[in-house]
Amino acid sequence: GNSSGSSSSSNPSSVSAIKKNGTIKIAVFGDLPPYGWVDKNGNRTGYDVALARQIAKDLNVKVKFVQVNANNRVDALKSNKVDLVLANFTVTPERKQVVDFANPYMKVSIGVVSPKKNPITNVNQLKGKSLIVNKGTTAENYFTSKYKDISLQKYDSKTEQFNALKNGRAAALADDNSYLYAWVKNHPDYTVGIKTLGPNQYIAPAVKKGNQSLLKWVNKEITKLNHNGFFKKDYNENLKPYFGSDITAEDIIITK
């Protein structure tokens, strides 16, 4: 079984341990504009990355980014590669069993993108066709369990999945709708034919299971950032330029 030996005394990711270290290790994506990516000058940037920087700032420590793919987010926490995951991590019941999620900071649902020439607007159109997903995403889980007659192509990274779509390897691609909005803005030949699928879901920071210390701190932090309008600002800076006019901040961020 998995040893989850993160009791407070030996927890290398507790708030005090992080402060003592002077750095927090945060998992982010590296190839998912506009959430976590690297600009042409080699700087990490994006919505998640800005949040990560803010958290580090408020903890008064330096931030160290660890680039992950969707399917290593859990293991990165489990194996102490990172203290915190801010990589568009959707809260699901299965994941809750293996990591601890803090309060959510984004709303999301599954969307399906396809070429404008052959748009997919209904899941039934996908029967007997191929659909691209990213390993370890909610979209993959959703289609794997609900639609056995759609054949899935499972890629390791965002780059690979979008390239495969562009190369016409499948009829459509399913992923969190928020990226898809951003992606079609840059790729006008494609459309998000199915905007939402399945239940509404939330994206939240995640810590290693049992890391109460950091979890509590992050929860407080999210509430604080919500109050002082950080997410709105983050949205305007990092997401808005990538989304079309049919998306508003309220579709994405959580304002309670």
Add this chain to the structure above:
Amino acid sequence: MGHSGINIFFEGANFIRLLGGLYVSAKIALLAILFGGVLGIVLGVLRTLHNPLLRMILRLYLEFFRIVPTIVLLFLFYYILPQSFNINFKADTVGTLVFSLWMAAEMSDIVRGALISVPRHQVEAGKAIGLNPFQLYRYILLPQSVHLMIPATINLMTRIIKTTSLLLLISVVDVINVGQQIIEANSHRYQDGAFWVYGFIFILYFILCYPLSRLARRLERRGKVGANG
């Protein structure tokens, strides 16, 4: 192709970043070759000793690294070590460790092969003048077998360098990872970025490995002539 895709390299710091990624791969390869090489020589010598238990253990070590694909090794060390044994390393360190251990395993076989190919009567001649086992290795076996080891070792080095391409899968920001970042970040302007970036990385690896394999081949040929002449 609208405007030429090759310009993707001249956007911002893209070109330098790719080279930076290459440096990460090359550094890991180099460290692995260094550590693994030294360890491999020691293990290779140990494998020629007549200790059945030691031999079997080292043989198992070699076979494990031979049978398990490198991708799987990387995942094993990256995830299982910390979770099961509470040892935690950064991705780069895990990469270096896995490649070092792999290098050592293969190197031990090269060293062993070279040592046992020293003619038996050379060893016997050494024994006949009263050399002890250590002296046999020091004066007879090692000096006479290095020339056999070198070409195979250089070939192994190119394999290590080539295989660093898998580091991407444990989140090391290597040349391919940087390449993917670039493809994604520029995907709206450069629809054919994948062609150019992957093509370029292909050439980069070739430039790294080709001179080495040429050298290995030359040494091998010279070794053959030397042995017969």
Add this chain to the structure above:
Amino acid sequence: MDWTVIQQSMPIFIKGFWLTLRLSFFGILGAAVAGLLCSFVQYFKVPVLRQIVSAYVELSRNTPLLIQLFFLYYGLPQVGIKFPAEICGIIGLIFLGGSYMAEGFSGGLNGVPKTQVESGLAIGLNQFQLARYIVFPQGLMLSVPAFAANVIFLIKETSIFTVLAIPELTNTALDLIGMYYHTNEYLSLLVLAYAVILIPLSIILTWLEKKVRYGTFGN
């Protein structure tokens, strides 16, 4: 270890197992054929083809399979050349393996003692007969160890097909990990699956090597 996890994922692992075997089989078969042709070109020193073959060998041996596959699968379609994933994988394996096989076979052909060639000449054989009766039968047998090593090497390389979203063994394991997070179980199963393929194979190949060597050269 959670045995129910292992039990549940068995069917999907077995699928991946067969796919790995199938892709390996075609890739290795193609690589062996390509390697044979290349080594013949080099043996007979066919002009022009010979230069092409040696350029190919260098290109194939000095670049990683991962990049070869990326280029085939993601790069080439952007300039209008597109194959399905499994075909890309097999082509990649043939492209990579062909050069290794060619080197192995050439090594064998060159390893046939000069005295054998000369005694063939001395009884009046022509170049073709020499190849047909003396050099190829002996040389190909000499290259069996290299062939065996290449087979094992190429089977392992199919693990890289995971980047093409081909559900072979490694892809399957990584995928299951991404969905259900039982890392230990899935990785152990993965190692076991490769062991199940490679250990018996390596034993068989070693046995074959001995048999062939004895059958041909008597030692």
Add this chain to the structure above:
Amino acid sequence: MAEPLLKVEHLQKSYGNKRVLEDISFEVDEGSVVVLLGPSGSGKSTLIRCLNGLEVFQSGSIVFNGETVQSSQKNWRRLRQQIGMVFQSYDLFPNMTVMENILLGPMKVQKRKKDEAARQALSLLKEVGMEQYAEAYPRELSGGQKQRVAIVRALELNPRLMLFDEVTASLDPEMVRGVLEIILRLAKENMTMIVVTHEMNFARQIGDKILFLEDGKILEQTPGSQFFARPQTDRAKKFLESMDF
């Protein structure tokens, strides 16, 4: 007097800059045995290999059976069927049985019928005492047995000239005699032969003519009886002395 079977004229051969054979001229009469003697490295093997087209030579010519051969490959293939050769190394093809070894030449090169060729092969094997080994593989034979088969393989092509290059040099001492006796018998049957050997007693018994080589040149060319009794050159005398202890 009849034309000699083989006539070598001014043959020259170099490896790169290194002159290995210099102005070699001699004749071999039909039915006679020429023995090549000389210290190691003097060029005996090279000369014998030139006669069979296994080495290219730079100048000079070889007249075999009235036909002049240059160093170009074409002529050789046909000639080689008339010139048998046995080497020092046991050079049977390890992947074929004794019979297959012997039949390869007659069937593939001379396009003879298998039956007829096999009949001849068996009778030759019987002559060298090897008939029970027809189906054996070379690995099952001792060195001396291998050399006997190699001789049969060459004879099977019905050559007009046989070349022997130190065929007993790699044999265990006890095996030498059997092989040499076969060659002696061939001489009695008037086979034309050129023989390189280090066995002086054998050379004395078999050699109609002795060529003594040193540094690629023929120093002496003398009838056998005369050479061993009174070598003309000091070098040959010294050589003979060093040979018996």
Add this chain to the structure above:
Amino acid sequence: MAEPLLKVEHLQKSYGNKRVLEDISFEVDEGSVVVLLGPSGSGKSTLIRCLNGLEVFQSGSIVFNGETVQSSQKNWRRLRQQIGMVFQSYDLFPNMTVMENILLGPMKVQKRKKDEAARQALSLLKEVGMEQYAEAYPRELSGGQKQRVAIVRALELNPRLMLFDEVTASLDPEMVRGVLEIILRLAKENMTMIVVTHEMNFARQIGDKILFLEDGKILEQTPGSQFFARPQTDRAKKFLESMDF
């Protein structure tokens, strides 16, 4: 009479199930030369290697200079300095010069001073006519020269017994004499030696005692003069006959 320098008693040796030496017993007196004769595969090399601890044997014992040695490794290293050995294969270390080859033993094993050891080495090299090759590498030497150096390398350790295993078998015929003469000279200087050889004339000249082996057993153990004149066994007689052509 004094104790023999070497006494072998009931020595047995097998490779796996294959008995290679059976109940071998003999003595070597100080200053005498024993020659081992016998057909190929009779066990001569194996026996001589057992005497030097290069092969383990299953039973029996060896008494050297009053000290009994079993087949365990420990004793041998010290003994080997008193037992010199020269093999058939040219076994100089190719990565060292002639001088380095010779000095390796005295300096690393016997911990002697370089100066003194080198002086002895040079005088030994002079005796075998090789003093000008001290700085040459083995690849620059002919086979005969290599064997002379190998003899010097063994002598340099001042052994009390020398073992020679067919040291001229791989040599060019002209080179044989020079090497054998050196061994003959050693015999005259009363070096104790065991010699395996196929040169019958040499064996006759040097052997105080002849051991004739077959199939791992000693068939005859006779003074040299007597053996060549009247071998006791038919097998030895046949062997001697096959040896001269």
